[in-house]
Structure formats: structure tokens, C-alpha cells
Amino acid sequence: MARLLYSAAMSLDGFIAGPDQDMSWLTDYAAEPNPTADRLLSRVGAVLAGNATFGGGDPNEDTEAEGAFGGRYDGPMFVLTHRPPSEPVPGVTFVGDLRTAVAEAATAAGEDYVNVLGADVARQCIEAGLLDEVLVMVVPVLLGGGTRLFDRPGGPPVALERLAGEDAHWYRVTY
Template sequence: MTVIWHMTMSLDGFIGDRHDGVDWMFHAGGTPSGLAAEVVANCGAFLCGGRLVEVMSENRPYGGKWSGPVLIYTHKDPATRVVPEFTYVSGDIRDVVADGVKAAGGKDLVVTGGAVPRLALEAGLVDEIVLHLSPVLLGEGTRFYDSPGVSPTRLKVLTSEGLNFRFAVVK
């Protein structure tokens, strides 16, 4: 069981465009990756923040190619659930990730988005980062990782396949 931060990023370092949109990910002409298929196949549960819920309310994670428990980390009232079948969680990120690991049932927990994986990484809970670079320059938007004042996190390249990378978080 591994906690994996799985993300697609523009070549200039953004995971969302200036309006938090991610449609560019599906139209940028990237090559499907065996690494992405591997992450999807080994995913037991999916954890993200509330900002991605609207994107996923139309499509389940991975465009519906995966099904399983989806946990949404939010500080909003759980009664305001956008997608009733998702589990809305709050509290300390350590407890939230522990809930995700339990929901994954021995498979990997995938975390994605901006704030949730950053919090999990800074708490020492992320084991790997799987990153797909998309051949597009957005110019502005939501950065992949933006955490001023923290110590650098060392990564070790485990595999690379074209514009697709798997890194181990050096702990």
C-alpha cells in the first residue's frame, strides 16, 4: 500500500488554468501512459479537496475508468455535499489520510489536487509522486506545488516514460 500524489501538470508548472479549469488536460495532445494505467489499476481509494468536486461531479475520477471510494477533504459543512456518493471528511490531514488508507483496503491511496497532497506531503504521508507533463503552456493558474517557507523535499526518480515520471519521496 502506497500513498501516491498523482497529477498532470502543464509544462510551465500549473495544475489548473486561471479559472481552476482542467479541460486543457484532456485536449493538450499528451500521450496516454502505461504509468497512468498502472496507478489507476492499483488505486483502492481516491482523496482530493473540495475544489475538484465540481470537475468530478460530471465524471468520476479517471474519466470513469476507475470506481471505488472517493474522499473529499473539506472544511465546509458535509450537508452541502455536491456529490452525495462521495465521502466528505475534515480534520487533521493525518487522520484524513489514515481514513483514505483504510478505505483503500490494502491497495494504493491516490491523493490529487493542490492543497490536499501538499498538506499530506508536508506531514510526511506521501510515499510517491506520479507526474504527467502535458505539452501546453498555461501562463498562469494553480501551481503544482507552492509552499513558501518549507524545507525542500528530496525526490528520487524511480521511472520515467516520455513526459511521465514516478518519484519516491526521500524521507
């Protein structure tokens, strides 16, 4: 059965995107070897992204490395949105309901991960009790503003348990 994993590269001060969804800050770091990302990529069976993430900036835009995991991911992608494009996008399924999007992505992923991309979709998954794990790859930069890894002002804390054997910031969500 597929597990839902929220993975993100995050600045040391807690941002996954700069102001206005700017991802250019990641360009210098995306080219560096990342064994954790490589290990994860081999275990991703489907991607579930929010519309802002899907249509947002890519640090590798207009290069051969454009797309998820530096353009190396080529599996099924599901985008949670109430505003799908008028024209189909090859390899992408647009879904208007969170539970339906998660179910379809999980079916596509099989025994592998559904990799959740985007802070808002991850927040929705946590609030619905659907998210299983969180992986954060900390990048040595301070952005000072932008989109936070997790932002739910006034919400209750979400307990995480470090996964055994992981040297990265990889946690199980404990509801």
C-alpha cells in the same frame, strides 16, 4: 499497507489547473492513450481529494468520461473539507481532518494506493510527512498561470528519488 501517491497531469510550465481552477486545457490531451495512467488506475484503492478538486472543473464535464481517470475510477473517494455538503453524495466520504482522512482512505485502499488529487491536499500530506510518492504526467502545453503542482513559498525543499524501472516522472518522497 496502502501508500499515498500524489498524481497529477501538469503543463510543461508547472500548472495542474489553469486560472480559476480551469481544467478545460486538459480536454484535448485526456482522450489520448496514457499507459502510465492506465497502469496507475489498476493500483488505486481509494482517492483522497481536496474540496476544490472535488468540486472543481473536470475536462470531461457533462460527458460519460466525467470523473477521476476519465470516469473509469469507481472506488471509494474521500474529500478533505471543513465545508461538507448538506446532502450526502453517493460513494463520497467527507472528512474534516487530514490524518483521519488519510487513515480512512488507507483502510479503504488496503494494499493499493491512496491517490491524492489536488495541490493543497498534497502539500498538507507532505508537510505532515504522510506522502509516499509523486507521479507527474507532463502535458505538452504552456498554461502561463493557474494552480501549481506544488506551491509552498519559503518552505524547505522536498527531496524526491526516482523509482527504479519507471519511465514516467514517478518518485518516492524522501523525508
